[in-house]
Amino acid sequence: MKVIKLREGKERSLLRRHPWVFEGSIAKGKADFGETVRVESAGGDFLCWAAYSPSSSIKVRAWSWDETERVDEAFFARRIAAALAYRERLAVDSNGVRLIHGEADGLPGLIVDRYDDLLVAQFLAAGTEKWKGVIADALLAATGLTRLYERSDSGVRQLEGLTPVKGWVRGEGNTEVILTESSWKLSLDVAEGHKTGYYLDQRDNRREFAQWVRRLGAQSVLNCYSYTGGFSIAALAGGATDVTSVDSSGPALARATRHVELNGFNPDHHRALDADVNATLRGFLKEGRQFDAIVLDPPKFAPSAAHADRASRAYKDINRLGLKLLKPGGLLCTYSCSGGVGPELFHKIVAGAGMDAFVDAYIVDRVGAAADHPQTLCFPEGEYLKGLLVMRR
Numbered sequence: 001m002k003v004i005k006l007r008e009g010k011e012r013s014l015l016r017r018h019p020w021v022f023e024g025s026i027a028k029g030k031a032d033f034g035e036t037v038r039v040e041s042a043g044g045d046f047l048c049w050a051a052y053s054p055s056s057s058i059k060v061r062a063w064s065w066d067e068t069e070r071v072d073e074a075f076f077a078r079r080i081a082a083a084l085a086y087r088e089r090l091a092v093d094s095n096g097v098r099l100i101h102g103e104a105d106g107l108p109g110l111i112v113d114r115y116d117d118l119l120v121a122q123f124l125a126a127g128t129e130k131w132k133g134v135i136a137d138a139l140l141a142a143t144g145l146t147r148l149y150e151r152s153d154s155g156v157r158q159l160e161g162l163t164p165v166k167g168w169v170r171g172e173g174n175t176e177v178i179l180t181e182s183s184w185k186l187s188l189d190v191a192e193g194h195k196t197g198y199y200l201d202q203r204d205n206r207r208e209f210a211q212w213v214r215r216l217g218a219q220s221v222l223n224c225y226s227y228t229g230g231f232s233i234a235a236l237a238g239g240a241t242d243v244t245s246v247d248s249s250g251p252a253l254a255r256a257t258r259h260v261e262l263n264g265f266n267p268d269h270h271r272a273l274d275a276d277v278n279a280t281l282r283g284f285l286k287e288g289r290q291f292d293a294i295v296l297d298p299p300k301f302a303p304s305a306a307h308a309d310r311a312s313r314a315y316k317d318i319n320r321l322g323l324k325l326l327k328p329g330g331l332l333c334t335y336s337c338s339g340g341v342g343p344e345l346f347h348k349i350v351a352g353a354g355m356d357a358f359v360d361a362y363i364v365d366r367v368g369a370a371a372d373h374p375q376t377l378c379f380p381e382g383e384y385l386k387g388l389l390v391m392r393r
């Protein structure tokens with residue numbers, strides 16, 4: 001077993017059970033791609049068992065802090081069983097559930113979503129890549145399912161020196177799935193959709209949006225960055241009669257249009273706009289349009305804290321426009337999935353947007369990702385999605 005020895009004082013974050021060790025913290029030691037290593041303090045004390053990533057600046061990702069534990073087939077079976085047990089207790093009201101959420105489930109670099117009878121996984125780090133076959137078999141054994149599709153076509157794999165991969169790992173067949181969420185039907189294609197196919201993390205927020213639309217009697221709704229129209233279906237379910245989905249992806253919008261009919265809503269109540277959100281918001285402002293409710297759910301503007309400044313300006317801009325386009329008493333549901341922009345900064349950005357727009361608003365809720373995308377006390381980086389629901393005064 002190869003040993004990775006840390007520099008003096010660099011054991012602190014591992015002792016707090018934070019699972020990453022950066023290149024600069026390592027005094028000596030090297031290992032092969034994804035190899036299990038023993039990480040020790042400068043004084044030679046055991047810290048954790050970990051996977052080694054030769055190409056990444058995150059050189060080490062911890063598997064276990066228990067010196068007696070072995071990283072083998074049984075280890076992965078245990079971690080997967082624990083993650084599944086947590087989801088069972090959540091009793092998620094959908095056949096689309098995130099089963100494994102990386103570090104928060106003790107499996108750094110692994111994402112697994114279940115879409116009905118189909119599993120979709122992302123293997124994003126050297127450790128999970130190396131154990132892919134074992135993990136795949138353990139996932140099928142634990143869920144009783146037979147099919148696992150891989151969507152490791154994410155940019156972060158480059159940091160590990162890995163190329164994008166996409167395709168069946170176990171089983172084969174149709175990649176289309178119909179999800180049920182809040183009694184709505186939503187279709188997706190795990191081979192073609194964004195990420196693993198859908199944005200399960202917004203599940204609770206879509207449901208809450210439907211409730212607000214109903215409560216406020218909102219009729220005109222603008223859903224920006226709509227993807228396949230999840231928030232638009234929520235708006236229609238809440239009783240809205242004039243819903244606009246805006247996205248720059250044609251295929252996503254085509255699906256949004258299909259979802260309106262699939263759920264039995266009046267197609268005349270929905271419009272799909274294949275356009276840039278920023279330009280659309282500016283255009284509506286010029287036309288003097290106003291809405292009862294607006295959703296802003298943009299892609300990640302800041303992949304890391306280093307991009308926070310530019311991202312802040314981009315968030316502020318769309319939020320300023322969104323607030324201006326609200327009728328008095330209207331609701332803005334604004335989200336950020338940038339890990340580099342924390343909840344406090346996001347709040348500040350939206351407050352600044354309000355200042356610039358000369359609009360004040362009541363904060364009616366602050367939200368995050370659904371609980372099947374867990375955050376843990378030891379891994380604050382896990383908090384990425386945050387949302388503010390504000391009502392224009």
Ligand code: SAH
Pocket residue numbers: 198199202206225226227228229230231246247248249252275276277278297298299
């Ligand atoms: N709210 C969605 C998820 C949104 S993901 C849901 O609940 O499912 C972000 C979306 O923004 C993607 O669909 C992407 O195609 C779209 N997008 C990215 N940049 C855009 C831009 N400049 N204008 C319009 N849409 C954009």
